[in-house]
Amino acid sequence: MSSPRPAAVVVLAAGEGTRMRSALPKVLHPLGGRSLLGHALVAARGADPERLVVVVRHERERVAAEARAVDADVVVAEQDDVPGTGRAVACALDALVAAAGAEPSGTVLVTCGDAPLLQPATLRDLAAAHAAAGSAVTVLTAVLEDATGYGRVLRGADGGVERIVEQKDATEAERAVTEVNSGVYAFDAAVLASALARVGRDNAQGEVYLTDVLALARADGLAVSAVPVDDVAQTEGVNDRVQLARAGAELNRRVLEGWMRAGVTVVDPATTWVDVDVELAPDVRLEPGVQLLGATRVAAGAVVGPDATLRDCVVGAGASVVRTHGSGAEVGEGASVGPFSFLRPGTRLGPEGRIGAYVETKNAVIGRGSKVPHLSYVGDAEIGEGSNIGAATVFVNYDGVAKHRTRVGDHVRVGSDTMLVAPVVVGDGAYTAAGSVIDADVPPGAIAVARARQRTIEGWVERRRAGSPSAEAAARARSAREGATGETPSETTSDTTGDTSGDAR
Secondary structure (H helix, E strand, O other): OOOOOOOEEEEEEOOOOHHHOOOOOHHHOEEOOEEHHHHHHHHHHHOOOOEEEEEEEOEHHHHHHHHHHHOOOOEEEEOOOOOOHHHHHHHHHHHHHHHHOOOOOOEEEEEEOOOOOOOHHHHHHHHHHHHHHOOOEEEEEEEOOOOOOOOEEEEOOOOOEEEEEOHHHOOHHHHOOOEEEEEEEEEEHHHHHHHHOOOOOOOOOOOOOOOHHHHHHHHOOOOEEEEEOOOHHHHOOOOOHHHHHHHHHHHHHHHHHHHHHOOOEEOOHHHOEEOOOOEEOOOOEEOOOOEEEOOOEEOOOOEEOOOOEEEOOEEOOOOEEOOEEEEOOEEOOOOEEOOOEEEOOOOEEOOOOEEEEOOEEEEEEEOOOOEEEEOOEEEEEEEOOOOEEOOOOEEEOEOOOOEOOEEEOOOOEEOOOOEEEOOEEEOOOOEEOOOOEEOOOEOOOOEEOOOOOEEEEOOHHHHHOOOOHHHHHHHHHHHHHHHHHOOOOOEEEEOOOOOOOOOOO
16 A cells, blocks of 8 residues: 655654663663664664654653654654653644644654554555545554553544553453554644644543544544554563563564575574674574674675674674674684684674684784684784784783784785784784784794793702602602612703794694
């Protein structure tokens, strides 16, 4: 169905949400990579309104800031001290007049800021049905087995909606009705403004109910209709942490189902979580225990997991990321990461590169085919192509005041347990010896050795740790050696200036 473009969508986000028992306003609680309010605003904008309005009251500055972060063109309306959804919509109409310089005309849609599963298509269909029926008011409804807590939709003999009664104001007979109000409406703007001016507060909660507009419109002889929605979950709001978890699980189920139908393999949906803004290509494989968060993008043929959490990361085609925590990182095509790696923001691993077990990286550009296989820290660094960083290497980037960068060239071999003290440059094709502390530039093709000569003191353990298991083992070995060779213990040194790069892999 099609209909004229809505004049406005009003998103109600003024409530305190006391049942959340949280210092964070209810509509700001995160779900699937967005706040509850973020989901509501994205759905509302998807209905293509001329204006989008959000009504705030509790923690208005924080809620307004979130609304503007999600949609820069949103109009923020502040509800005053008069309680109720009707008053909230009246404040929204005032804000629309201030923003546009005129009363809105046409259709005004009203939605809730705590219903994260509502879809733009549902709002568009509601607007189309409203226009097609020529109704003054159209309400989106749902039929529930247990309608406890919801406003009941009461229909007349002609099948039209006579009124909506809130749970606290309903009689026993009215509470038996299972068709409920979703809190989503389409109004004729003029009818809405006229009726809101006449709504009182004579009810159990002393509030200005938006639902009273329907009874007033009906009393004026205008058509009030309802559009039932088959997908009841779209209408469910979040009022406490239990409902938040339930909505999150349902949202994730829908997201995963969509990606699986698009060609993504999800081995274990029960342990896989994917945010709504994540992008996955066909033939991506997600192993158990994966969380893809934020704006993460994974290219075709890549395998993520098991047990990997990536936020705002990019994974190239055919790459593998296993048991890794990453944030703001890029993994190149055909590269491999993990297990037990920590990719911090600014990490860029080139194609066919490798970051192995127990490696942490930050602000590090690692070139094509280069490897940091294990037990290393690479921070504020640039590594060229085809280089290998030995085990237990540390890029020492912080002097206590400022960060400094290290540059490692192409086809470099950094020996195990090397400390690269920035700022320093290791030229193309150079080597460093295992155990070296490199604090000066290494020319291309050179080997840098920066460690003390080994001193060996024979018999030290037997003299200084007498009676210990070590001393006893040493005594047995000494006796056996003396008996076989006739050697006498002595103090020796060892020359370490040879080719001892010690490149553990």
